[in-house]
Amino acid sequence: MVTSAGQLVRLGFADATAAERRLADLGPVAEVVLDAVAKAADPDQALDLFGSVVSAATDRAELEQALADNERLRVRLLAVLGASTGLGQHLIRHPEHWRELADPQLVLSHPDAAGRRATLLAAVGADPAAAEPVATSGGIDALDALRIAYRRLLLRLAARDLTDHLTVDEVAAELADLAAGALEAALAIARARLPESAAPCRLAVIGLGKCGGRELNYVSDVDVLFVAEPVDDDEPDAPALKTATQLATQLMRICSEHTAEGTLWPVDAGLRPEGKSGALVRTLASHLAYAERWAKTWEFQALLKARPVAGDPALGQAYVDAVTSMVWTAADRDHFVDDVQAMRRRVVDHLPVDEVDRQLKLGPGGLRDVEFSVQLLQLVHGRADESIRSANTLVALAALTAGGYVGREDGAALASAYRFLRTLEHRLQLSRLRRTHVLPEDERQLRCLGRSLGMMTKPVTELLDTWRRHAREVRRLHEKLFYRPLLAAVARIPGSEARLTPEAARQRLTALGYADPSAALRHLEALTAGVSRRAAIQRTLLPVMLGWFADGPDPDSGLLAFRQISDDLGSTPWYLRLLRDEGVVAERYARILATSRYVVDLLRRAPEAVEMLARDEDLRPRSAEQLESEVLAAVNRYDDPEQAILAVRGVRRRELFRTAAADLLGLLSVAEVGSALTTIASATVSGGLRAATRSLERAGSAPSPSPMRLAAIAMGSFGGREMGYGSDVDLMFVYEPLPGADEKAASDAAFAVVGELRRLVSLPATDPPFVLDLGLRPEGRQGPVVRSLASYAAYYGRWSHVWEAQALLRADPRCGDADLRSRFAALVDPLRWPPSGVTEADLREIRRIKARVDAERLPRGADPTTHTKLGPGGLADVEWTVQLLQLEHAARVPGLRTTRTAAALQAAVEAGLVSPSDALALTSAWRMVSRARNAVVLVRAKSSDVLPRDARDLAAVAELLGYESLAVGEFVEDYRRETRHARAVVDRLFWG
Template identity: 30%
Template sequence: MNLPQLPVLPDLLLPLARRGTEILSRARDASPDCEALLPATWPQARQQALARVCACSDFVVVQLDRCPWILAELLERKILERSLAPGEIAADLQARLQGCDDEAELMRILRDFRNLHQVRIVWRDLNRQADLIETCRDLSALADSCIDQACQWLYPRLCTLYGTPLGQDGQPQRMVILGMGKLGAFELNLSSDVDLIFAFPQRGETVGASRTLDNQTFFIRLGQRLIKVLDAVTIDGFVFRVDMRLRPYGASGALAFSFAALDEYYREHGRDWERYALIKARVVSGDQQASDALLQMLQPFVYRRYLDFSAIESLREMKRLIQFEVQRKGLAENIKLGGGGIREVEFIAQVFQLIHGGYDPALQQRALLDVLTTLRQHGYLRRSVVAELADGYRFLRYVEHALQAIADRQTHTLPHGEADRARVACMLGCADWTAFCEQLAFWRERIDKHFQRLITKPAVGWSEPGVAEWRALWCENWTETAVLPRLQQAGFRDAESAWQRLCTLRDSAQVRGMQVLGRERLDIFMPCMLLAIAEQSEPDQVLVRVLPLVEGIARRSRYIVLLLENRAALRRLLSLCGASAWIAEQITRFPVLLDELLDAKRLYNPPAAAELAYELNGLLLRLPEDDLEQQMETLRRFKQAHRLRVAVSEIVGTLPLMKVSDYLTWLAEAILEQVLALAWRQLVARYGQPRCSDGSPCDPGFLVLGYGKVGGIELGHESDLDLVFIHNGEPGSETDGIKLIDSAQFFIRLGQRMIHLLSTQTASGRLYEVDMRLRPSGAAGLLVSSMTAYEHYQSRDAWTWEHQALVRARPLSGCPRLAREFLRVRGAVLGRARDLQTLRVDVSEMRARMRANLGTRSTAAGTAGKAFSAQERFDLKHDAGGIVDIEFMVQYAVLAWSHRYPELLRHTDNIRILDGLAQTGLLSGTEVRLLQEAYKAYRIAAHRLSLQKQSGVVSGDRFHDERQAVMRIWRELGLF
């Protein structure tokens, strides 16, 4: 696979190419030395090379603009346009470090050195002055030099502080650093991090300083200093990102291990993926004798002395997990991990190495292209197959370098921007992006075809190899030291905690007391579930949230069987538990909700208002009219199921915030309609019908008003219901049943019955908490008021804050005639003219009391112009500039101006009332948009916190601009 040596720049990139000329001009003006080394007249070939590099690489442009001496030095030393000899990079760095005595200076020198050689390597790669092998070799040599010489610089200085570490033989110890992955194979890419393992030959202690350390502690501190020197981002950039996760026990393991500890770990706990990783391991720093001893010690673990066909199963499992991540994260365009990508070529080569390498030493190589050549020479693969794999691999590595050359970012994903696509196509010698994509698709298809033939087998069900390993972990008496690496390998960050939780479940009385059949089912299910948990992005979190459910359903094997037989349902369960603590808690409390996971289409598509009411009515019609218990359970299960569907839709993004509140409000309205109907039938069956004010039988002559969130169509997942009950009974009349009671008493009992049906705790929980404190005279008033009494109270006795609450009040269910009457009363009460100064005082004083009682101490006051800090807390609802401030402003506006603009009374939700304020010109469009966007942002954050079972309090510096805008508008309205 040959690439054009001099790709032609498309017109789109010509303006970017001219950046090189501008940089040179500034460099000449800035320094006489640069003017001499960068003459105005350059050879045409060099001018074209500069143009190509500046057009394709922002990284090079930034470096040359920041440090024009880089190009001057590269030209002066004549190393820009020639290959370097082995050891030349190391010698260059060694010379630069002569006389360096300060760690900050060390870091600066290393970064300048890295940037200089990175510019040189990118220049040569993009202009095809170096082939793939040379580019990767120079990058790896650059990393080797920086790692080794930084370690050599740091070591004597730590010895001065802590003494020299001695082994058991009394000899000084030096750190041995293993380079893993592409670094180990001299295949480093343009923006690769370096995978390292730190080791030292023997245990012992330091000598020669007042403070003695054991050798492991010494080398851990040395490793920490080395990582800082290489990895820390300073004004000069970084040297190399350092990844230590391939060490024993991963991120939870010690940073440095003795040779003996490494040997014991790999013999006792080493996994197949670690064999795969160690194939490319190479010592990049350390004395030669100790390095040879370490590699010889590791060899038997990597290369078995027999044909090891189990390796192919391990690689299949690894590939399957990668494919799952590709699908889950949408990485299909990732040229490394996606189908037909770089990783598949590596897997093909390494499966032969792991299977045959123990008895065929020719396969014990690090570089992939060398391994492919050996596979052809030794007859493992046909010549044509090797040729396609090698050419496809080279093409993908060139693409990888092109992607990373643009901005020195470690990316393997194809760009979406037009300019970057033009750059990539140009760097690969293609006429345009379409031609590049065709060539890329060709090579990926060829690679994937060979991979499928050699590695992949058809997916199987619950008998797949991964389940067998998890079954052994669950069912056998594994020690903690044996199981923790497996859990870490599976992605558990806190493997010890995960194992303790599994042991607690396995040893619980609930599980130990199970019958044989149930225990057998659980023992089949747990490995399947653990395998599925390990595929989640946050397995620790999912395990914590799902184990209480497993314990709860352990003896109810119907649910175990449901999840066993419906793998998709299990995956949905785990995904949802990972996404929301609230969902996990709901399913744990009410396992019947597991049935909802069976139908994805239904789960992710909650019905509209009319469908909700129709469905609930149909469910209740199937029940006997006198079976109250079953009716209450049906109502509760209906609410739980649909509330779950709404939460799931919110999490996956199919329902925006406003629609979430709409659905939750529709759900409450459908339930209230049925609860009123049930309570009415029960009371009428017992007492007969009451008489309405016109003397006719009431049917029902009762109205349920919604205030607060339900009235404003803004219900959340855990919202209670602010309700007020109104009746239209005839004063002094009685019911017409066998057992007579006063009509007013009938309606009070009707209200009590509704509250009982809504709030009674049953096995399926309660429907809603009900708050009746907004009724006339509050807790001291009658539970149910007549419309006449309600109108009298609102017109004459209600406080301003009660009129504020009335702004959000609307009929939810009950008598249509009463609903119309209520709207008339509401319009008359809210639409009367008021003294604005008195209104401002009333609203402001009520808001101040609420802030004092409900807001956080640090931010409730809402000082004008105050800069909120992260150390403070912000209550999204109650603090200054929060939700309630916006609600109060809306309510103030309605009370102040609806006598002139009755259209403000049309709606009860804040967003549409704000629209009305803009349409009438009472608030500017800009102010309204600010308030609406802030209101939505607060509510979105509150919803997300609610789904994670967290309070609606966030860091004080969040929503800074929104809060300031809300407080400003508050003051502009004359409120204080």
């Protein structure tokens, strides 16, 4: 017998010392089973559980003799124990069930659905032959009996699955039949619990989802709905529905309740009409009335898999027959693909972002990609072709391939990948008999999974490589079916080799993934109709551009925006010629339109900006001097201040597009984006001040010449030249009376100009918001919006708090009178760069304020790890840490006297205040978070402090940050890692 640790390690044991001990405890039987143990998915687990099973056996000698005589028993038992702790625990509770694995007929035993139903009904004391079984015993004993019988049958199936090379199709079908039998037995128990006064009824249980498609997992919710009728057609519905509802409620409880024997699985009736708010049980007529009038497309998609699984078979079949015609005309409904994709999004909305790249079911290249591809093609083409109407995914895929709807190679690749993913999912769930679809990260668990699939040499590497290869192929084919339109095959375009009727073109667009195919077809027809040169060029452009639209997250929006802008500019000579002759412009244009709602909104107001896409040089941000000169010249052209501010907005809109387009195309760093957005904001403020001053002068509301000088002080991210697309414009205003001017007149004039500026920039507009925030001024929102330089000096000299000194670290006198700006800077420099640093009291106050911000401002329910501003290692953490260093050391370290975060951090490194590694952690996190915040606005056209929950938006954000389409999880993991490292530095440097 093998006893050395080295030999045991070579046999596959992870803990050779423990294995030696267990083998010694087992005695002679150890040598009998060692070879089978070594072949198990997890030899250590198999050996451990085997020892417990042997100890629990009342007939140990019989068991040991059977093991010695029966090789198939050894292989089956140890394979089950090595793959499933859940079934191992069952065998410990019921050690006599080892005999099930010694059954010589097991390898030949393929019980049908009726056989499983009979076995489970008999286990709960019901008559399998009765038309409507009536349990002879009920209560907890019946529930335990059902669970024991179910696990016994599951044990037999798992043993065959692990050792007899069953296909995943066969296993899934048997699991569905086993679930149907359990539902029938649960219904029998429920009938036995009815009071004698209960009205008679007919009740049918309709399986949906994987149960309906006979493709169930080892552990899965069982989706059902209930149909009921009175026994006699002349009887009223209400009494029968009451009884049926009692039965359905009890059935669900019986299956899901935890007893001493555990539970079966949840029965989910959430797909019924009106969902969880609807009646649990309906009559056939009520179901059909709802389906005809109210049902949504996704509900018909769910009904594609409807199958009677328990209860009254005739009533169940009547229901399925009645809804079938509705299912196969669902694709005729308006917004069909939009509804199907909404269903897909609803499924993935609850997927934790850190699991995206490990999800076998919902992640990119997962099972859902195959299932939704197959179902979409079925629903589109199944109206006329009954051969592809199977409720089973693999059967339907084979039929689609045979019918030519999917290419042979593509169909074979999808089927192979689906079988592998389902098998892997089965092994994962079998391990602990728990519902999970997430591949573990633990190497030992991955090793066991790989070995359970027969990968014995390099199980982890082979498993991950195979999984990733299949996931890539599934994702590629999913995108091909949904997002790779071929114009000749989908649209009725004059001159096309394959002319389709409008209806056929709409159906083909549907199959290829356009969310609103009817609208897409209308856009195509409008763009290409006629014999004009414009239409001819569009017919040349659109086949290619449709593919580029489809490469983006939102192809329908991209096509719609293209039509709208083309309608505005299509007759302009340069527009279509530019798109036709400059391929880079057309590609950039299409992908930007299908990616960024922010840019689309800008282009709708400034379509001529598309010319910038021709050359990289045209997308470089303009200098502050160029932009301010243009803005002031534009203001001077208008006497009407509102017209002047419209001109300012026009310049801003164009420059925002320039910056956003360059950002989307990867031409700017996050620092360059921040600087460009700051320059745009500065020019806008300068133009607004000029327009406000001229407005008051022309209205006679302010003396001319002005009795004062005025300056605007940029604060926050505006002062730091680190603005994002969603940043507010933080400002303070300072004035100074001119020599000899009246103080009150100067004050009134300053207040009037600032008030008029705020009015002008807040006028209604469809542009991205331009929000002036004056909350960082002395006394906050309670203080005056503008002060004289002397008033600032008096306030800061007597009343200033440490948080105001901290805020002034970002103060950058940016607009208005140059001399006043310089003198304001000289006033606040000693305050923000205190010669003696910060006191202990100031340090405590800063930390107290930061702790309060962290505790109170994070929105309820928000995930801190994806909150870009207030989350651990987010913007606030990094910026407050850098600002504390500035307050403490800027007086003696000139490099710290900057408003920019990254520059101050670099100066701190050069001065030896921060280690290079700590600075790198803070800088990396700051850049990652800033880029993510900008990407969120570009994708969604609205600002947000958290990463998107919507999977498509999150994928778009990840792609904008340079991640591949399958790497959403990698992006989120990198984001969390960067911020986590930064938080560790913050804990040391800021919190001490």
